[in-house]
Amino acid sequence: MSGMRKFLVLCLLTPLLSFGQSSLVQRSYSTEWILSDLIHSDTTGMHLAGKPKLIDSKYGKALLFNGLTDGIFLDQMPLSGLAAFTVEVIICPYSGGTFEQRYFHCGEIRGNRVMLELRSTPTDWYLDAFIQSGDQKKTLIEPAYLHPLDQWAHLAFVVDHQTQITYVNGKKELESKLLIDPLREGKTSLGVRQNNISWFKGAIYKIRISPKVLSPGQFMVY
Numbered sequence: 001m002s003g004m005r006k007f008l009v010l011c012l013l014t015p016l017l018s019f020g021q022s023s024l025v026q027r028s029y030s031t032e033w034i035l036s037d038l039i040h041s042d043t044t045g046m047h048l049a050g051k052p053k054l055i056d057s058k059y060g061k062a063l064l065f066n067g068l069t070d071g072i073f074l075d076q077m078p079l080s081g082l083a084a085f086t087v088e089v090i091i092c093p094y095s096g097g098t099f100e101q102r103y104f105h106c107g108e109i110r111g112n113r114v115m116l117e118l119r120s121t122p123t124d125w126y127l128d129a130f131i132q133s134g135d136q137k138k139t140l141i142e143p144a145y146l147h148p149l150d151q152w153a154h155l156a157f158v159v160d161h162q163t164q165i166t167y168v169n170g171k172k173e174l175e176s177k178l179l180i181d182p183l184r185e186g187k188t189s190l191g192v193r194q195n196n197i198s199w200f201k202g203a204i205y206k207i208r209i210s211p212k213v214l215s216p217g218q219f220m221v222y
Contacts, residue, residue, distance in 0.1 A: 027211040031078040034206050035190070036061035038072070045075025052191065058152065059090065059205045059222075067097045067201025071192035078209045079106050079114060079183050084160040086214040090205040090222050092152045093118055093125045097201030102193040104207065107132075107186035109194045114183070116157060117198070124148055127173060129157045129166045133180040140166050140174040152205075154222035160213050170216040 036054050038046075050069035054061050065071065079085055089104060097120050107113030117128040124146040130139045147153055147168060156167040161182075165175045190207070191200045208220055 027082065030211065031076075031209040032206065033190075033208075034060075035063035035072070035204050039063065043074070047073040049073065049192065049196070055203055057092070057203060057205055062092070062203040062205040064203045065103075065191040065200045067094070067101070067199050069199070071196075071199065072190040073194070074188040074190070076188050077106065077183070077186045078188065080186075081182050081184065082211050083182050084211070084213045086159070086208075086210040086212065087114065087116065087157045088206075088208045088210075088214075088220050089116060089155045090152065090207075090220065091155060091202060092204075093120065093149050093200075093202040095122075095149045098199070100198050101200045101202075102189075102198040103191055103200040103202075103204060105189045105192075105194050106209075107183050109186075111186075112183045113186060114157070114159075115193070116155065118200075119143065120149065121146070127155060127166055127168055129164070129174075131157075131159060131164060131178075131180065133183060136178055136180050138164060138176045138178045140164060140176055142174055145173050152222070154219060156214070156216075156219055158213055167216060167219075169222070170219060172216075 039048060049071040052070040053064040055064045099120055101120060102115055102117045104116035112133050115130045118125045119128055126143055126145050128141040154169050158165045162179050163177055166173045
């Protein structure tokens with residue numbers, strides 16, 4: 001290929017490469033929500049459903065959801081454009097809730113989204129993590145991995161463009177391989193799915209969303 005032809009090819013490819021790179025978000029900071037502080041902040045685009053209550057916990061003030069009407073809705077999409085991320089939740093699921101409960105829903109209502117959920121038995125619960133991007137979607141769930149209700153736990157969902165891993169209390173539970181594109185649009189709900197179903201019964205102290213893959217040694221102190 002002549003020098004002139006190489007120059008022309010580079011001129012044509014550069015905008016395309018630049019577009020692909022610029023569509024990814026290079027973020028150096030994490031999104032952190034201590035829920036007791038969040039509900040008293042002046043956060044734009046926040047709506048409270050019901051009356052979540054402040055309670056004392058070993059971490060400080062936490063927010064209690066009644067499993068029926070309590071939730072937080074945010075006009076924010078902290079996962080937008082991220083090629084890799086880690087979602088962490090410090091949570092205490094209570095006894096007496098419904099079988100299916102959602103406590104973190106980020107993205108679109110039924111389209112591209114991440115949801116952290118649990119399935120509740122009379123004495124225990126198990127983790128359910130879901131991600132969808134375009135036609136690609138994956139649920140990581142294992143009913144045999146039970147954890148006691150009414151006790152605090154740390155949960156993590158670690159995602160890059162081809163691997164998804166769940167952790168409970170720093171212990172790896174499940175891993176999947178799925179090629180996904182970054183999520184773009186949507187909002188966030190806490191304590192309930194965005195379409196007002198699957199209400200969470202229990203307490204949440206803190207949620208952190210990091211724009212990178214974290215290892216257990218980098219997780220929040222819990």
